[in-house]
Amino acid sequence: MPLNTARNPWIPFWQAAIGVFALGLWEWGARAGILDKFFFSRPSDVASRVWQWISGGSIWPHLAVTLLEALLAFSIGVVLGVLLGFALARAPTAALLLEPYIRMFNALPRVVLAPIFLLWFGLGIWSKVALGVTVVFFIVFFNTYRGVREVDPVIVNNARMLGASESQLIRHVLVPSALTWIFSSLHISIGFAMISVVVGEYLGSSKGVGYVISQAEGVFDTTGVFAGMTVLAAVVLILGAGVERLERWLLRWKPENSPQAGERDL
Amino acid sequence: MTPAAVSLEAVTARFAGAGGKEYTAVDGVTLHIAEGAFVSIVGPSGCGKSTLLNMAAGLLPPSGGTVRIFGDALRGINRRATCMFQQEALLPWKTVLDNVTLGLKLRQPGAGKRTEELGREWLKRVGLEDFGDRFPYQLSGGMRKRVAMAQNWIVGPDILLMDEPFSALDIHTRQRMEGEILSLWSGTNKTVLFVTHDLEEAIALSDEVLVLSAGPASRLVGRYPVDLPRPRNLIDIRTEPRFADLYRAIWTDLREEVLRSYAGPPSRPAGGPRQRP
Ligand SMILES: Nc1ncnc2c1ncn2[C@@H]1O[C@H](COP(=O)(O)OP(=O)(O)O)[C@@H](O)[C@H]1O
Ligand SMILES: [Mg+2]
Numbered sequence A: 001m002p003l004n005t006a007r008n009p010w011i012p013f014w015q016a017a018i019g020v021f022a023l024g025l026w027e028w029g030a031r032a033g034i035l036d037k038f039f040f041s042r043p044s045d046v047a048s049r050v051w052q053w054i055s056g057g058s059i060w061p062h063l064a065v066t067l068l069e070a071l072l073a074f075s076i077g078v079v080l081g082v083l084l085g086f087a088l089a090r091a092p093t094a095a096l097l098l099e100p101y102i103r104m105f106n107a108l109p110r111v112v113l114a115p116i117f118l119l120w121f122g123l124g125i126w127s128k129v130a131l132g133v134t135v136v137f138f139i140v141f142f143n144t145y146r147g148v149r150e151v152d153p154v155i156v157n158n159a160r161m162l163g164a165s166e167s168q169l170i171r172h173v174l175v176p177s178a179l180t181w182i183f184s185s186l187h188i189s190i191g192f193a194m195i196s197v198v199v200g201e202y203l204g205s206s207k208g209v210g211y212v213i214s215q216a217e218g219v220f221d222t223t224g225v226f227a228g229m230t231v232l233a234a235v236v237l238i239l240g241a242g243v244e245r246l247e248r249w250l251l252r253w254k255p256e257n258s259p260q261a262g263e264r265d266l
Numbered sequence B: 001m002t003p004a005a006v007s008l009e010a011v012t013a014r015f016a017g018a019g020g021k022e023y024t025a026v027d028g029v030t031l032h033i034a035e036g037a038f039v040s041i042v043g044p045s046g047c048g049k050s051t052l053l054n055m056a057a058g059l060l061p062p063s064g065g066t067v068r069i070f071g072d073a074l075r076g077i078n079r080r081a082t083c084m085f086q087q088e089a090l091l092p093w094k095t096v097l098d099n100v101t102l103g104l105k106l107r108q109p110g111a112g113k114r115t116e117e118l119g120r121e122w123l124k125r126v127g128l129e130d131f132g133d134r135f136p137y138q139l140s141g142g143m144r145k146r147v148a149m150a151q152n153w154i155v156g157p158d159i160l161l162m163d164e165p166f167s168a169l170d171i172h173t174r175q176r177m178e179g180e181i182l183s184l185w186s187g188t189n190k191t192v193l194f195v196t197h198d199l200e201e202a203i204a205l206s207d208e209v210l211v212l213s214a215g216p217a218s219r220l221v222g223r224y225p226v227d228l229p230r231p232r233n234l235i236d237i238r239t240e241p242r243f244a245d246l247y248r249a250i251w252t253d254l255r256e257e258v259l260r261s262y263a264g265p266p267s268r269p270a271g272g273p274r275q276r277p
Helices: A011-031 A043-056 A060-090 A092-107 A110-121 A125-149 A153-161 A166-203 A209-218 A222-250 B049-057 B096-100 B102-107 B112-125 B141-153 B171-185 B199-205 B241-263
Strands: B006-016 B022-033 B038-042 B064-069 B081-084 B159-163 B191-195 B208-212 B220-225
Touching: A011 A043, A043 A222, A060 A092, A060 A125, A060 A166, A060 A209, A060 A222, A092 A125, A110 A125, A110 A166, A125 A166, A153 A166, A153 B081, A166 A209, A166 A222, A166 B102, A209 A222, B006 B049, B022 B049, B022 B064, B022 B220, B038 B049, B038 B199, B049 B064, B049 B081, B049 B159, B049 B191, B081 B141, B096 B102, B096 B112, B096 B141, B102 B112, B102 B141, B112 B141, B141 B171, B171 B199, B199 B208, B199 B241, B208 B241, B220 B241
Parallel strands: B038 B191, B038 B208, B081 B159, B159 B191
Antiparallel strands: B006 B022, B006 B064, B208 B220
């Protein structure tokens, strides 16, 4: 069986093998003195640090803050993106007028907004939430807009002939059609929400996984930086997998699940 | 005299064409379809058949002329008609049963139980009683057309508009569907306006065949009553002498239009010097 078929039962094995090999190489390199332990730490050290954080419980308050921020950013961004995406898709003139500004804001790297949000919203969670919102919003906004605009006109006409009023049309046709686009952008959005709030924490805060990483960096604790990254990656993966399952269930009517990519990254 | 179910009175359809010029698709078409009749419109592809049907459906307001439904001038959607489209028109995110009952739910929300019963009844009538919980993509093209048929008939429309509903199906499935349409329609007083580019299909099904000229600015160029007895056996009807006579008679008209549509409007018509005034 060729290796590149997704159904090959050996795929997970080889995937794991690659990871184990890479970590083994890293561990070996550090122990043999090829990699400087000060700059590269060691997988075993990182693992024991992560375990220490988890068993000692010191990571939980930080993780809770980061998750709260990400969840807030995600929810607010989704609500705003869906509302504005819907509104502009139904009002082509307004969409035309606002288009250059939306493009401009979307072209802006979000990181540069972090300082201004710190000034506006302070060192607490809201400056991070705001940063996350600007990322999630655009992904969801573009997908909603496209979803509403690209409804099959035949389906719309059919529903109207069957008796759909304007509001029924929105409920039975436009929203479900847009939802397919919105859902397919959700697991991307949740990942970006996490990443952007962590970037916000890194740049200035007193809590959160980003804060932990920046503290570790401040004292040249490479192991701490890697441990923070590991925790973050694990959480993003778990969240993403959860959303993807939800997405697959909600889009179960689709022939094959091929979620469209989000509009833009950070 | 009772008014015709569908009357198009000198209807014209113009579209914004390329380069800011107007494109006249249909020019001054008048036709009356009596209640309970099964009438087909044939014509070369692109001549404006769908445009006519959309005007009868109320989906496209005519640029000129009037559409009357049972005598009343039509404004907005034609509430007494449903339309079966050439393309897929089922909601892909609704199950087969929910698709079938969609029209009922839209027209009388909150009728819950009765709606579902009726939906299952109709699924049975189109031979899909075991497929109610599937999604459209899990069905074959012919089965999806049956769902669309049930979806249209369940709301009990007085007028059924059909825009080349079976043109995407293979010939056998198609003949079965044609038979199913006829058995649904016969004995009812429903009016069917059936658009097709397939003359055989038109003759086999209809009481009358209307021929539309090639576009642009197409008009009605012929109307042929089909006096074949009913009920009809769709398998054998095509070999009957009367069928062949009708086919020949209509085809002479249609052939010219088809050739003209091949030649395209700017060049000289290939079918003979039948220039428009
Ligand atoms: N919305 C539209 N805008 C511009 N041109 C259109 C539109 N709808 C139809 N037409 C044109 O009108 C003509 C007739 O179209 P149509 O009614 O779909 O033909 P048919 O159904 O007979 O194949 C075609 O030349 C088509 O390009
Ligand atoms: Mg057509």
